[in-house]
Amino acid sequence: MYDVIIVGAGPAGTSAALYAHRLGLNCILLDKAVFPRDKICGDALSGKSVRIMRELDILDELDNLDGSEINRITFGSPKNIQFDVNLKGTQNNNHITKGFVIPREIFDNYLFEKAAAVTDTRQGFSVKDLIFENNHVVGVEGKTREGTEEEFRAPIVMGCDGCNSIVARKLGLYEMEMDHVSVAVRCYYEGVKGLTDQIELHYVKEVNPGYFWLFPAGDGRANIGIGLSKSDMKKENRTLRQIMDEVTQTEYFKERFADAKQLE
Ligand SMILES: Cc1cc2nc3c(=O)[nH]c(=O)nc-3n(C[C@H](O)[C@H](O)[C@H](O)COP(=O)(O)OP(=O)(O)OC[C@H]3O[C@@H](n4cnc5c(N)ncnc54)[C@H](O)[C@@H]3O)c2cc1C
Structure with a gap:
């Protein structure tokens, strides 16, 4: 029995696992993919993401990953007029002075390994449904790649399973505003x-x-x-x-x- 089940080991799930570990929670991180896996993305880590990496004390390690350090954002208009926002501008303690572009195959795998070092993980496990008891979610059930059915139980289930979230769908919370x-x-x-x-x-x-x-x-x-x-x-x-x-x-x-x- 776990305290928390996290469905999805992208940046949301892995950072949730790292925060859960800090709180002393016993958690399991599930993903249908096997890492390293790619995710279509621009690969840019914005200020919000950088702030979370800093909070998790792993910001310095990002310098060691293949990618680029970002110091400026350039915006171009339809008439090709450009202006730059320099990240190394005015500063206070909350100000983010650099960003990163790190291919997601590398970044997500790095975060997955960080999480796997401190929490249980299951890769290649696809969550198919939530388990309800007395109108409460008490776990998830799913299948391994070999087709073995399995279930995990916890009082908290976090849906970090991306834009087509099975967790959101099963709770009737999935909305796609076209x-x-x-x-x-x-x-x-x-x-x-x-x-x-x-x-x-x-x-x-x-x-x-x-x-x-x-x-x-x-x-x-x-x-x-x-x-x-x-x-x-x-x-x-x-x-x-x-x-x-x-x-x-x-x-x-x-x-x-x-x-x-x-x-x-
Ligand atoms: C073209 C494009 C460009 C983008 N560019 C940027 C950018 O430059 N910067 C930026 O910050 N954001 C960008 N984004 C948005 C960014 O990709 C997402 O916000 C981010 O990936 C969300 O992370 P997440 O962890 O919530 O979900 P995801 O990264 O989607 O991870 C979800 C995980 O859940 C797993 N999963 C799904 N279903 C199940 C299931 N049933 N059972 C088990 N596991 C499951 C998946 O395998 C996956 O690993 C871009 C998005 C697109 C489409």
């Missing part, structure tokens, strides 16, 4: 020029409303992508891939992509 759903394409590239210590968000006219992101992902790689609302995408006759190629071939970006090669 007005707020976006679609995106993400690729890793090498050979993109002008990658330094900045993440770039360009609100380009080729995808308006929406944006093109260009993040340095370490080792000369770039994480780039396009995102826009699903309702706007439905009106498009171009695919996301076509829109992205259009953007990278505009006058404004084509020199930076002249020698770039897609990695996947």
Whole structure:
């Protein structure tokens, strides 16, 4: 019997496990994937995430992971006017002076190993349902990859299982407001020029409303992508891939992509 069951070992689940450990709680972390696993993402750690890493006393260790340190955020307008926000600006104790771009395959695996060092974990275990008794959630049941059914019990079950959360669905809490759903394409590239210590968000006219992101992902790689609302995408006759190629071939970006090669 555990104090807490955490469903999902992405950043939410692993950091919850690390906080639970601090509180002396006996917890188990379950994930249907086997780590390291990838997760489609821009890979950027914002100020909020960095603050949590600092609170968990693991911020310094992020410097050792493959990725990029970020000191600036560049915003670009549809007319390609840019402005930068410098993270190393005015400071107080709460001010975050740097961010990171760390490929999720690396970052999530790092956090998973941190959590696994202090808590029980089960990888390759897919939660299929919640167990209810007297109208209360008392555990979860699921299946291993080999098809073995198993259940775990605890008075607290945390749903950290991402945007299609089975925990939320089983509790009738799952809501998908289509007005707020976006679609995106993400690729890793090498050979993109002008990658330094900045993440770039360009609100380009080729995808308006929406944006093109260009993040340095370490080792000369770039994480780039396009995102826009699903309702706007439905009106498009171009695919996301076509829109992205259009953007990278505009006058404004084509020199930076002249020698770039897609990695996947
Ligand atoms: C294209 C794109 C770009 C993004 N870029 C950024 C960015 O640059 N910076 C940023 O901060 N955020 C970004 N995000 C958002 C970010 O990816 C999410 O906010 C983040 O992954 C949420 O973390 P999480 O731990 O809640 O869920 P997830 O990372 O989705 O982890 C959920 C985990 O639950 C597991 N799971 C799911 N169902 C079950 C089940 N039934 N049983 C067991 N395990 C289960 C999954 O295997 C997974 O490991 C982006 C998202 C997208 C789609």
